[in-house]
Amino acid sequence: MTPAIEVRDLRRIFNVRQGLFAPPRQVRAVDGVSFAVPPGSVLGVVGESGCGKSTLARMILGLLPPTSGEVLVDGQRLSSMDRKARARLIQPVFQDPFSSLNPRRRVQDIVAMPLVAQGNIDRATVARRVAEALERVGLSAEQGGRFPSQLSGGQRQRVAIARALVLRPRIVICDEPTSALDVSVQAQILNLLDELRRDLGLTYLFISHNLAVVEHVASEVAVMYLGRIVERQESEALFHNPRHPYTQALLASVLTPEPGLGVPDVGLGDIMPDPANVPPGCRFHPRCPRVFAPCATQEPRPTTSAAGLVECHLEG
Amino acid sequence: MTALLEVQDLRVTFGGTAAVRGASLAVAKGETHCLVGESGCGKSVTSLAIMGLLARGGRREASALRFAGLEIGGLNEREMSRLRGDRMAMIFQEPMTSLNPAYTVGSQMTEVLRRHRGATRAQAVDRAAELLGRVGITAPGLRLGQFPHQLSGGLRQRVMIAMALMCDPELLIADEPTTALDVTVQAQILRLLAGLQRDLGLGILLITHDLGVVARIADRVSVMYAGEVVESAPTAELFGNPRHPYTRGLLACVPVPGKVKRGDPLGSIPGVVPRIPPGFRGCAFRDRCEYAHAECSGPIPRQQAGPGHEVLCTLALAA
Known part of the structure; x- marks a missing residue:
């Protein structure tokens, strides 16, 4: 079966100016990422800020050209598709429904925009499909006539989802779709996304920094660190048996509502990862609690098995 | 033990909207009291009202607002x-928004001590460097000369904490830190x-919407809804025996690895916090409450559900 999303050795380097006369520094935001997502499944991508997960999303959406490597969507090369065809296939839902919706447009016009941009759809069809999309995400026709500022955060995120669905895409890239929301609203949106996936046969790339959220929605999880996927496993397996020390630390830092356990010491130290200054050897070694001889000098090779992929000297 | 901070029947209104409607809470010395609830439930307004930092147009009333035995409501x-x-x-x-981007970390930190204690620049710099070290910042000397935008989010929050500690406060109010x-x-x-807190005996009032944080750090929890404290209990009691339907709803929403099978819906609370x-x-919760009945539109009793456990609800919920 053709994967819904496939990326091959994807890289993106940003040249960042340091000052007027200083030479630009290279930030390797995404540094050799490969994976495939089968249709109808959900790949969760987790990692701290600055790990390259949003850059990855923007490249898969075609919003940012990769420095090297390839993105295939539904078997076709993204770079060979025109914008309209791409929009019919793949759509985004972003983190902040306060800044991703035009405050001067009514909800129904915001949702209609992708249809209008296609250029060849008559007004009656646009109106019908907008009404359908609003109903799908649980918004009333009356709410369609309002402005984003008249809606709550959860309702705005529903608008963003309706806009993503109005072209009936096969793939939706969700970049931190619930991070700006309250837990109660987050639960509603996660339930909605899951229901839509099942009913419409959607494929998601689901980016989040919250492992507990990813565990709930994703069938497979990729853990990113400084531009690389350091571990990829089936969701359940990853949570029962995290193999990479970074995954273990991320998992340990999830604060479940269990009183008496205290705040865990995740053991990562105080050094923060800097994508402009990727350490030699294993890029995680300055923070790794299990660092040993080869880590500082040799880059670990990814080991792939039936259980998934790990990039760590402790494996193999 | 006398409370470090005691708030009784706090009311805050902004024009025609009641943001806080009779909230009472107390923080003892060395205790962490967490205030939880959704956005718009009045948590932040409560903390700003305590500090006397309400925005223009906000009116505050309270039958008592005491800090370390001192009535601060009339100050x-x-x-x-x-x-x-x-x-x-x-x-x-x-x-990022609470640090001034135009001044170095050092000048912002030292201002606190120079202003409140009349310390000299050198004394203030020493104290700032000591506290930056205390909050786990390596090379404090370097950081003092830097501007906020040169620091990562985690470092900035450490700077904020260090700055808050400059004068050895007795009470720290932390709003979604x-x-x-x-x-x-x-x-x-x-x-x-x-x-x-352990070392300095600080009383902390921590405001958060994250029940995971609450469970791990609080001694006592107050759940706020639409400007009222609807349930308040010691932490273990609140999580072990939540009585208010709102508290139960909030708890069900939290995704916990392995708790809800993938594909099964998470618990959620329909609707939003009303004005x-x-x-x-x-x-105020009756429109979102699955147990709502006729009595819910009348006066709501504040019931004792156990030692130190109060619930504002008409139901006598089974444990």
């Missing part, structure tokens, strides 16, 4: 600003706060 702005940053300090959610941070950094900052018009009667 004027000058007297209040003498307390703020000195004996009671506050840290906010977004350290880790919400904008990565989970790994969140754990570090919370450990830091817990450690500081409460003045003169509103009854339970």
Whole structure:
């Protein structure tokens, strides 16, 4: 079966100016990422800020050209598709429904925009499909006539989802779709996304920094660190048996509502990862609690098995 | 034990909207009291009202507002600003917006001590460097000369905490201090706060919407809804025996690895926090509550559900 999303050795380097006369520094935001997502499944991508997960999303959406490597969507090369065809296939839902919706447009016009941009759809069809999309995400026709500022955060995120669905895409890239929301609203949106996936046969790339959220929605999880996927496993397996020390630390830092356990010491130290200054050897070694001889000098090779992929000297 | 901070029947209104409607809470010395609830439920307004920092147009009333035995409700702005940053300090959610981008970390930190204590520049710099070290910042000398934008989010929040500690406060009010941070950094900052509290005997009022944070750090929890404290209990009691339908709803929403099978829906609370018009009667949660019945639009009793456990609800919920 053709994967819904496939990326091959994807890289993106940003040249960042340091000052007027200083030479630009290279930030390797995404540094050799490969994976495939089968249709109808959900790949969760987790990692701290600055790990390259949003850059990855923007490249898969075609919003940012990769420095090297390839993105295939539904078997076709993204770079060979025109914008309209791409929009019919793949759509985004972003983190902040306060800044991703035009405050001067009514909800129904915001949702209609992708249809209008296609250029060849008559007004009656646009109106019908907008009404359908609003109903799908649980918004009333009356709410369609309002402005984003008249809606709550959860309702705005529903608008963003309706806009993503109005072209009936096969793939939706969700970049931190619930991070700006309250837990109660987050639960509603996660339930909605899951229901839509099942009913419409959607494929998601689901980016989040919250492992507990990813565990709930994703069938497979990729853990990113400084531009690389350091571990990829089936969701359940990853949570029962995290193999990479970074995954273990991320998992340990999830604060479940269990009183008496205290705040865990995740053991990562105080050094923060800097994508402009990727350490030699294993890029995680300055923070790794299990660092040993080869880590500082040799880059670990990814080991792939039936259980998934790990990039760590402790494996193999 | 006398409470460090005691708030009784706090009411805050903004024009025609009642933001806080009779909230009472107390923080003892060395205790962490968490205030939880959804956005718009009045948590932040409560903390700002305590500090006397309400935005223009906000009106505050309380039958008691005592800090370390001192009634602060009637203090004027000058007297209040003498307390703020000195004996009671506050840290906010977004350290980027609460630090001044035009001044170095050092000048912002030292200002606190020079202003409140009349310390010399050298004394203040020494104290700032000492505290930066205390909050786990390596090379404090370097950081003091840097501007906020040169620091990562986690570092900025550490700077905010260090700044709040400059004058050895007795009470720290922290409004969503880790919400904008990565989970790994969140754990570090919370450990830091817990450690500081142990060492310095700080009373902390921590405002958060994250029940995971609450469970791990609070001694006592107050759940706020539409401007009222609807349930308050010691932490283990609240999580072990939640009585208010709102508290139960909030708990069901939290995704916990392995708790809900993938594909099964998470628990959720339908609707959103309503705006409460003045003169509103009854339970503000009744429109979202699955147990709502006729009595919920009348006066709501404050029931004792156990030692130190109060619930504002008409139901006698089974444990």
